[in-house]
Amino acid sequence: MAPRIDVSTSLGAAGAEPDAARRADLAAAVSRDVLFATRPGSPGHRAAATTWDLVGEHASGEAAVHYADGRTHLEKPLLFADGFNYGRSDLPALFEHFNTPYQDGTPGLFDQLLARGYDIVLIGFEERHTRIQHNAEVATKAIERAIDERLGDARLTVGGVSMGGIVTRYALAKLEDEGFDHQTDTYLSWDSPHNGAWIPLILQQMAYFFETLAPGEPGKPSQADLIRSEAAQQLLWAWVPDAKYAGEVATASPLRTEFVDELAGLRNFPRRPRLLGLANGRGDGVGRPLPAGGIAFDWKAAFNTASATARFQPDLGSKQPIGGMHILGELRRSTTTEVPALDGVPGGTLESFGLVADALKAEIGEEFRSGAFVPSVSASALKYDPVAWDVDPEENLLDRDPDDFHLGEVVFDTENTGHSAVSPVLANWLLDRL
Structure with missing residues (x-):
């Protein structure tokens, strides 16, 4: 079976719809920065000839x-x-x-x-x-x-x-x-x-999902713009086009x-x-000791108006849970089938989990911040x-x-x-x- 992702959605599981004040508090709690972009380096001091x-x-x-x-x-x-x-x-x-x-x-x-x-x-x-x-x-x-x-x-x-x-x-x-x-x-x-490169599928989904809460400013990119970019579609071995996508993920973009x-x-x-x-x-x-299928971070907003759980990618299997999120009364849970546990494999690392956790102001262990971005085999x-x-x-x-x-x-x-x-x-x- 081809590697794929599935999403289940339910409404009303999060409780009462938050009022305007709580919506504003929630939006303020989520970063509007582009996710997965590497942080700016040190300012350059060497002028080109x-x-x-x-x-x-x-x-x-x-x-x-x-x-x-x-x-x-x-x-x-x-x-x-x-x-x-x-x-x-x-x-x-x-x-x-x-x-x-x-x-x-x-x-x-x-x-x-x-x-x-x-x-x-x-x-x-x-x-x-x-x-x-x-x-x-x-x-x-x-x-x-x-x-x-x-x-x-x-x-x-x-x-x-x-x-x-x-x-x-x-x-x-x-x-x-x-x-x-x-x-x-x-x-x-x-x-x-x-x-091909690897960014965890659950984190790609979160980038799409939470930009509905804290959209970017007019004329500026928002959280998921790097993931939806043409370069990302060409480079990522596994990719999803939005937070609700269910289907094959390996080379999903034409x-x-x-x-x-x-x-x-x-x-x-x-x-x-x-x-x-x-x-x-x-x-x-020898890769990094990240537990396949284990929880990387678990976040809850004030008054339980939103939450997000991210798991490290499980190793293959069928309908393996990778996490979920809820916001404004909507709950989504995601599973993958036949997707390898790439987070902990040998490779050049990216603070993928850390960057998303920081955007949500979620607590995450230092040992869980980074996973493989470019596997050594690639x-x-x-x-x-x-x-x-x-x-x-x-x-x-x-x-x-x-x-x-x-x-x-x-x-x-x-x-x-x-x-x-x-x-x-x-x-x-x-x-x-x-």
């Missing part, structure tokens, strides 16, 4: 160019694309994230690359949440500009973090399909969801099906560069069906033959670290390869 406007047919963006130490021109470009989030890229913060020292006495990763003669070109997008093919136009413009402005004939290094690795993967593969010489020697992806098929038509990956992959998750099959581009997910996400990947991966070389972190985090293991491995 120059910037490029990048305008494609369907999307636009900007590149921030940092020349190598002692250089005032582009000579050895390393193009690195921003990842999955809502709204416009913050390239100074992206630079700061990857240049924060990861161990005492060692410069940041980008400082080390600049010292080695790499010119860092950060690729940002006006709308990180739009579809991948559109932002790939922006990445393509950056590649073409780098080739045009580069002095000498040094080959390019092209890649990105999170969704940025998928955007550049698609861009390079499409350029090859069109017969364009992208002059790229190395492709790299940093915790990119090559086979946008993901179309994107997976389109990548397959482009032979999945570029063929000319060497392919490097970095995974924030462990490779030995970040490493292990060869398996990205739709059926016929794979054991807790497999020891260190025992796999290198030919079992689409990427030529892969490194895993020694702990399941935060999605896109820079650790000594990952940074030093990349520096060795470059």
